[in-house]
Amino acid sequence: MQALRGTQDILPKDIWKWNYVEKKIREWCRLYRFGEIRTPMFEATELFLRGIGDTTDVVTKEMYTFNDRGGRSITLRPENTAAVVRSFLEHKAYADDNVHKVFYIGSMFRYDRPQAGRFREFHQFGVETLGSYSPAADAECIALAVDFFHSLGLKDLKLLINSIGHVECRKAYRERLIKFLEPKKNQLCDDCKERLYKNPLRVLDCKEDGCKAASEGAPQITDYLCEDCHNKFEAVKKYLTALGIPYEIDSRLVRGLDYYTNTAFEIQY
Ligand SMILES: [Zn+2]
Numbered sequence: 001m002q003a004l005r006g007t008q009d010i011l012p013k014d015i016w017k018w019n020y021v022e023k024k025i026r027e028w029c030r031l032y033r034f035g036e037i038r039t040p041m042f043e044a045t046e047l048f049l050r051g052i053g054d055t056t057d058v059v060t061k062e063m064y065t066f067n068d069r070g071g072r073s074i075t076l077r078p079e080n081t082a083a084v085v086r087s088f089l090e091h092k093a094y095a096d097d098n099v100h101k102v103f104y105i106g107s108m109f110r111y112d113r114p115q116a117g118r119f120r121e122f123h124q125f126g127v128e129t130l131g132s133y134s135p136a137a138d139a140e141c142i143a144l145a146v147d148f149f150h151s152l153g154l155k156d157l158k159l160l161i162n163s164i165g166h167v168e169c170r171k172a173y174r175e176r177l178i179k180f181l182e183p184k185k186n187q188l189c190d191d192c193k194e195r196l197y198k199n200p201l202r203v204l205d206c207k208e209d210g211c212k213a214a215s216e217g218a219p220q221i222t223d224y225l226c227e228d229c230h231n232k233f234e235a236v237k238k239y240l241t242a243l244g245i246p247y248e249i250d251s252r253l254v255r256g257l258d259y260y261t262n263t264a265f266e267i268q269y
């Protein structure tokens with residue numbers, strides 16, 4: 001027998017690397033005052049359908065979903081945010097009116113095409129701040145990620161940031177983007193042809209050449225932000241500058257999950 005495709009054993013000769021990285025994560029999270037949370041590996045399928053949004057690839061194609069012996073639809077967690085929010089609500093953590101900051105490390109599962117560096121069971125570290133709309137929370141999260149990577153000895157990191165606004169400003173932008181892409185529909189890959197009307201923002205971060213070409217010169221979401229979202233984005237930039245963290249604006253940096261709003265960021269190495 002062999003381990004299933006997209007899974008791997010972590011052997012004793014390698015475990016020290018994992019332990020080292022996880023130790024660094026815990027150290028930085030303690031300094032930034034994020035508390036560890038561990039949620040179950042599987043949840044009711046409905047949590048992810050409603051929580052992540054049913055037009056995303058994660059939900060439409062990549063979930064490990066099955067019926068358990070009691071006939072309930074169960075899904076191995078493809079990400080951890082939905083479960084953190086579920087837990088937050090279930091334990092009425094919101095009742096104390098505080099800002100809640102949590103982090104997690106663990107296995108997530110996506111039925112993805114296995115390729116270099118991508119696994120069907122993969123390991124994710126993430127942080128969530130609940131109960132705050134402050135742009136300072138976004139800057140804090142970015143600063144934590146940058147500090148963590150630096151402490152691993154990674155240099156020359158490139159931080160890309162963007163804002164995708166809130167639901168309403170995104171709606172206006174979506175319409176505009178669909179109008180822009182529609183005449184070039186034939187250039188798009190099959191996935192993007194489908195995404196065009198459901199989730200056109202995803203076309204912007206598609207890696208296919210045709211889609212990249214088609215979205216060249218597309219309207220930028222930062223030009224469609226309402227005053228509040230615009231101010232938030234400006235504040236995030238101001239905080240990053242104050243923290244001495246260099247960044248670049250990347251207007252193609254969007255994330256396809258429906259619940260995402262405002263700041264998006266990526267750190268490249
Ligand atoms: Zn595409």
Ligand SMILES: [Zn+2]
Nearest residue numbers: 166169226229
């Ligand atoms: Zn807005």
